[in-house]
Amino acid sequence: MNPTIKDVAKKANVSIATVSRILNNKPGFSEETKQKVLKVIGELGYQPNAVARGLVNKRTETIGVLIPKVSDMLAAEILNGIDDFAHRLGLSVIVCNTDSNGKRTMDYLRILAEKRIDGIILVSEFVTEAYYQAIVEMKVPVVLVSTISYQFLLPYVKVDDRHAAFSATDYLIRHGHRKIAMVTGSESDPVAGIPRIEGYKSALRLHGLEIDENQIINAANFRFEDGMKAMEEIIRRKLDMTAIFASSDELAAGAMSKAFQHGIQIPSQLSIISYDNTKLAEMVTPPLTAVSQPLYEMGKTAATMLFEMVESGDKMVESRIMPHTIVERQTVQMLGDEANMPK
Amino acid sequence: MNPTIKDVAKKANVSIATVSRILNNKPGFSEETKQKVLKVIGELGYQPNAVARGLVNKRTETIGVLIPKVSDMLAAEILNGIDDFAHRLGLSVIVCNTDSNGKRTMDYLRILAEKRIDGIILVSEFVTEAYYQAIVEMKVPVVLVSTISYQFLLPYVKVDDRHAAFSATDYLIRHGHRKIAMVTGSESDPVAGIPRIEGYKSALRLHGLEIDENQIINAANFRFEDGMKAMEEIIRRKLDMTAIFASSDELAAGAMSKAFQHGIQIPSQLSIISYDNTKLAEMVTPPLTAVSQPLYEMGKTAATMLFEMVESGDKMVESRIMPHTIVERQTVQMLGDEANMPK
DNA sequence: TTGTAGGCGTTATCAA
DNA sequence: TTGATAACGCCTACAA
Numbered sequence: 001m002n003p004t005i006k007d008v009a010k011k012a013n014v015s016i017a018t019v020s021r022i023l024n025n026k027p028g029f030s031e032e033t034k035q036k037v038l039k040v041i042g043e044l045g046y047q048p049n050a051v052a053r054g055l056v057n058k059r060t061e062t063i064g065v066l067i068p069k070v071s072d073m074l075a076a077e078i079l080n081g082i083d084d085f086a087h088r089l090g091l092s093v094i095v096c097n098t099d100s101n102g103k104r105t106m107d108y109l110r111i112l113a114e115k116r117i118d119g120i121i122l123v124s125e126f127v128t129e130a131y132y133q134a135i136v137e138m139k140v141p142v143v144l145v146s147t148i149s150y151q152f153l154l155p156y157v158k159v160d161d162r163h164a165a166f167s168a169t170d171y172l173i174r175h176g177h178r179k180i181a182m183v184t185g186s187e188s189d190p191v192a193g194i195p196r197i198e199g200y201k202s203a204l205r206l207h208g209l210e211i212d213e214n215q216i217i218n219a220a221n222f223r224f225e226d227g228m229k230a231m232e233e234i235i236r237r238k239l240d241m242t243a244i245f246a247s248s249d250e251l252a253a254g255a256m257s258k259a260f261q262h263g264i265q266i267p268s269q270l271s272i273i274s275y276d277n278t279k280l281a282e283m284v285t286p287p288l289t290a291v292s293q294p295l296y297e298m299g300k301t302a303a304t305m306l307f308e309m310v311e312s313g314d315k316m317v318e319s320r321i322m323p324h325t326i327v328e329r330q331t332v333q334m335l336g337d338e339a340n341m342p343k
Numbered sequence: 344m345n346p347t348i349k350d351v352a353k354k355a356n357v358s359i360a361t362v363s364r365i366l367n368n369k370p371g372f373s374e375e376t377k378q379k380v381l382k383v384i385g386e387l388g389y390q391p392n393a394v395a396r397g398l399v400n401k402r403t404e405t406i407g408v409l410i411p412k413v414s415d416m417l418a419a420e421i422l423n424g425i426d427d428f429a430h431r432l433g434l435s436v437i438v439c440n441t442d443s444n445g446k447r448t449m450d451y452l453r454i455l456a457e458k459r460i461d462g463i464i465l466v467s468e469f470v471t472e473a474y475y476q477a478i479v480e481m482k483v484p485v486v487l488v489s490t491i492s493y494q495f496l497l498p499y500v501k502v503d504d505r506h507a508a509f510s511a512t513d514y515l516i517r518h519g520h521r522k523i524a525m526v527t528g529s530e531s532d533p534v535a536g537i538p539r540i541e542g543y544k545s546a547l548r549l550h551g552l553e554i555d556e557n558q559i560i561n562a563a564n565f566r567f568e569d570g571m572k573a574m575e576e577i578i579r580r581k582l583d584m585t586a587i588f589a590s591s592d593e594l595a596a597g598a599m600s601k602a603f604q605h606g607i608q609i610p611s612q613l614s615i616i617s618y619d620n621t622k623l624a625e626m627v628t629p630p631l632t633a634v635s636q637p638l639y640e641m642g643k644t645a646a647t648m649l650f651e652m653v654e655s656g657d658k659m660v661e662s663r664i665m666p667h668t669i670v671e672r673q674t675v676q677m678l679g680d681e682a683n684m685p686k
Numbered sequence: 687t688t689g690t691a692g693g694c695g696t697t698a699t700c701a702a
Numbered sequence: 703t704t705g706a707t708a709a710c711g712c713c714t715a716c717a718a
Contacts, residue, residue, distance in 0.1 A: 001401075002482075004695055015705040020697060028703060045480060050457040051403060052695035054394045056710050058344075062437070062458070070426060071419040071622070080414040083440045087447075092437045092454060094405070097426045104430075111435060114393040115405070137388060139345075224626050253626045260628045279414070283567050283596045285603045285628060347711055358689045363713060373687060395711035399694050 003044040012040040023048060054116065062092045063306060064112040067123040069099045073249070073278035074295060078123055078145055081299020089307045091118070098125060106130060113138040119306045121145060126191075127152055141309035143317075145302045146293075147191050155309075157301045157320040159293050161192060164324040165199025168245050168273050168291045171326055173207050176335025177243040177271060180204070181215040183230040183255060184247045185222035192222070196247055196275070215239060219251055227254020235262060242335060243271035249280045252288055256331075267333035277327055286330035294322050346387040355383040366391060397459065405435045406649060407455040410466040412442045416592070416621035417638060421466055421488055424642020432650045434461070441468060449473060456481040461653045464488060464645050469534075470495055484652035486660075488645045489636075490534050498652075500644045500663040502636050504535060507667040508542025511588050511616050511634045514669055516550050519678025520586040520614060523547070524558040526573040526598060527590045528565035535565070539590055539618070558582060562594055570597020578605060585678065586614035592623045595631055599674075610676035620670055629673035637665050 005023075009016040014033055021028045022037050029037075040046075054060040065082055067075050079095065086093045094117065096108040109131065112120065120135060120142045127149040135142050144156035172180050182200045187193045197216060204211050217233050219226035227250060234244075234255075246252035252274030256266055264270050266286060274281060277292035305317050348366075352359040357376055364371045365380050372380075383389075397403040408425055410418050422438065429436045437460065439451040452474065455463065463478060463485045470492040478485050487499035515523050525543045530536045540559060547554050560576050562569035570593060577587075577598075589595035595617030599609055607613050609629060617624060620635035648660050 006695075016696085017698085017705055017707095018703085021704090024697080026698090030703060033703080047453070047456050049398075049459060049695050050454075051394055051397045051459050052710090053697075054710095055392075055398055055695080055712090056697045058710080060394060069423065070413070071416065071423040073414065073416065073419075076414040076416075076419040079438075080412065080440065083413060083438060084442075087439065087451070087454075092439075092458065094435045095422075095426060095438050096430065096435075097423065099427075108430070110390070111393075111430075113390050115435065116392060116394050224622070250626070257626070257628045257630070279567070280623070280626065283593070283600070283623065284626065285600045287600070348713095349711075359712080360689060360691095360714080361687085364688090367713080369714090371687060376687080392711050395694090396713080397694095398696090398711080399713050401694080 002049070003046045004049070005046075008037065008040045008044055008046050011044065012037045058116070059118055059310075060116050061090055062094060062115070062117045063119045063121065063303075063310075064094045064096060064108070064115075064117045065121045065123065066096050066098050066105060066108060066125055068097070068125060070095065070097055073280055074146075074276055075123060077278060077295035078299040078302075081296035081301075082121060082145075082303045083299075085300045085303035086307075089303065091303070091307065106134065109134040109138075118310045119143075121302050121306055122147065127154065139314075141306060141314050143302045143306050143309070145298055148319075150190070155305060155317050155319045157298050157305065157322060159322050159324040161195040162199040162202075164275065164291045164293070165196035165245070165247075166203045167199075167324065167326060168275065169200045169203035170206075171289075172243045172245060172271065172273060172332065173203060173209070175243075175271070175332055177241075178209060179215075179241040180209075180243045180245060181217060181234060181239055181241040182245045182247070183217040183219050183227065183234075183251055185219055185226065185251065187216070187218040192247070200245055215241060219247075222248040222251055224250040224254040224257075227251035227256075228258045229254075231255040231258035241270075243273070243332070246272060246274045249274045249276045249278050249284075249288060249290060252290075252331075253280060253284050256284060256288075267331050271332040273326075273332055281327075281329070289329045289332045290327055292325045292327050294324075298322055345392070346389045347392070348389075351380065351383045351387055351389050354387065355380045401459070402461055402653075403459050404433055405437060405458070405460045406462045406464060406646075406653075407451070407458075407460045408436050408438045408464045408466065409441050409448060409451060409468055410438060411440070411468060413438065413440055416623055417489075417619055418466060420621060420638035421642040421645075424639035424644075425464060425488075425646045426642075428643040428646035429650070432646065434646070434650065449477065452477040452481075462486075462649045464649055465490065470497065482657075484649060484657045486645050486649050486652070488641055491662075493533070498648060498660050498662045500641050500648065500665060501534075502665045502667045504538040505542040505545075507618065507634045507636070508539035508588070508590075509546045510542075510667065510669060511618065512543045512546035513549075514632075515586045515588060515614065515616055515675065516546060516552070518586075518614070518675055520584075521552060522558075522584040523552075523586045523588060524560060524577060524582055524584040525588045525590070526560040526562050526570065526577075526594055528562055528569065528594065530559070530561040535590070543588055558584060562590075565591040565594055567593040567597040567600075570594035570599075571601045572597075574598040574601035574605075584613075586616070586675070589615060589617045592617045592619045592621050592627075592631060592633060595633075595674075596623060596627050599627060599631075610674050614675040616669075616675055624670075624672070632672045632675045633670055635668045635670050637667075641665055
């Protein structure tokens with residue numbers, strides 16, 4: 001089979017202990033033997049067995065990432081950041097698609113536990129009591145990305161949804177809009193739903209604008225299709241807003257698509273600003289003005305935080321609120337300065 | 344620390360061998376002791392250590408996936424399929440972003456080798472001599488997805504690019520188009536470049552249409568930006584085609600975006616058909632008619648093939664040519680039946 | 687049906 | 703600077 005440390009020891013006429021020392025650069029060998037051993041290693045094509053190593057070290061240099069639907073652009077971008085930096089830090093990542101039912105999530109958690117991974121990253125995932133227990137029992141550090149747990153104190157990295165939604169709405173107002181609708185993904189979602197709605201409302205309030213609950217369209221979810229339906233709903237309700245704040249790029253894209261079908265011009269007849277700023281935002285026509293989450297950076301940050309935690313033996317680490325920005329493209333039109341410009 | 348098999352053996356008053364048998368359902372224990380042991384396992388919250396298990400079994404129930412840029416919708420969808428089915432088959436997947444330089448790829452290969460993974464899936468990746476050697480040395484099965492190696496005999500799963508491109512072009516012709524341009528990602532790419540161009544040409548040829556090399560626009564790559572540039576080039580060359588076959592959804596989307604800027608109506612002034620049929624194809628306005636690759640299925644198939652190979656000890660397995668289809672949406676217009684309809 | 691013991695490939699402790 | 707040797711947690715003959 002594969003050559004083992006024993007094989008190289010024998011061929012190099014040294015003990016396995018010596019080979020191990022050289023491999024791990026622990027003190028206790030001469031330059032001479034080092035060269036000799038290295039040579040043999042090359043000849044044999046020896047590769048250390050990380051499994052055996054993991055058994056004794058109780059570290060696998062591997063982390064698990066639980067992520068809903070890898071093929072979402074949002075998730076994909078975050079995963080990208082995680083993967084890049086995890087590997088850079090010497091950690092491999094096992095990804096687990098938690099789409100659909102939470103039953104699968106518990107399975108994943110069990111498997112990851114058995115595989116003795118060193119840590120876990122949870123992306124856009126609500127932390128249930130059961131998950132939390134499972135994680136506590138495996139005694140490994142966790143970090144949350146693009147989500148947060150109010151029930152359990154777990155470090156997270158995300159943007160301030162409330163603030164970001166505020167910024168988006170505020171941006172619209174500063175561009176002269178007074179009648180602004182919002183289309184939200186599930187409105188009861190405690191992390192991506194409620195806070196964004198609140199942000200939207202408080203911007204309205206701050207500028208002395210009236211809040212009309214009728215102008216908040218609750219799409220069931222954050223997908224393209226939901227955005228299309230939301231726009232239909234808007235048309236059916238005969239809402240006479242001049243701008244929309246959509247809670248995700250896909251939602252916005254869906255709304256735009258439907259608007260196009262109905263001959264509604266964007267942005268001349270209707271402005272729209274979205275949330276996330278995935279690649280989709282640039283690829284849609286006209287390209288979307290959007291509140292940007294630094295997705296890749298968030299992944300990177302999470303990987304780095306987790307790394308620190310495993311290195312230090314699970315010491316707690318600060319959560320990070322990533323800065324959001326507005327990237328201006330072409331879906332928001334400045335409204336002529338009629339009577340009431342922003343104060 | 345974590346309870347081991349020894350702990351449960353002691354507490355259940357049996358030997359570790361018995362516990363092991365029960366755990367692995369190997370013959371040699373009574374129902375009675377089984378219940379007893381299971382009970383103890385529950386009480387202790389015992390979880391088998393897959394690392395130790397992997398050491399003796401020489402199987403880690405883990406595979407590696409080398410994939411360029413997870414955040415591509417194409418790659419993401421394939422990964423999605425792989426991950427879902429790998430887990431379903433009891434395999435965890437370690438993903439490795441091979442974006443950028445091939446140097447990293449060799450590193451990944453080394454790490455995967457050390458981790459003693461059971462198999463490898465290579466997505467959209469050219470197999471170099473060095474990769475091949477590395478893989479051969481680790482003595483694990485491989486399967487290629489969305490790529491193929493002419494140099495080495497490796498099982499793959501992909502669509503027939505030549506045929507798919509033929510179908511796309513043929514579709515355009517059957518819709519009355521005579522002057523058809525093609526925008527290709529790197530034209531020299533032996534798998535996604537050349538064959539698609541050939542398919543395009545042979546459709547033209549079959550229908551007795553003239554091939555004008557000037558009508559083949561070589562975008563540097565397959566991205567949105569490349570599509571935009573390609574469209575600029577088309578406009579600059581004053582090409583008077585009525586339809587475009589774009590070698591990827593992003594390319595098509597980029598072209599559409601640029602066309603929009605120039606006031607070119609799609610499909611009334613210009614038809615366009617794309618390749619891939621990722622989610623992007625539906626989200627663009629108007630939604631793209633596209634040649635569809637069954638991305639998720641391809642991932643699923645690859646995972647299944649690899650599983651068979653690791654189960655059977657690396658026996659060779661047949662490659663799969665997945666069926667492509669054309670999904671009709673709204674970017675191709677039927678040209679009025681002037682003089683020359685398709686024969 | 688059950689238990690004992692050797693081995694999987696490393697790391698680490700203790701002598702030498 | 704080196705080398706035995708005992709873990710690490712599990713599986714699997716072989717015995718009982």
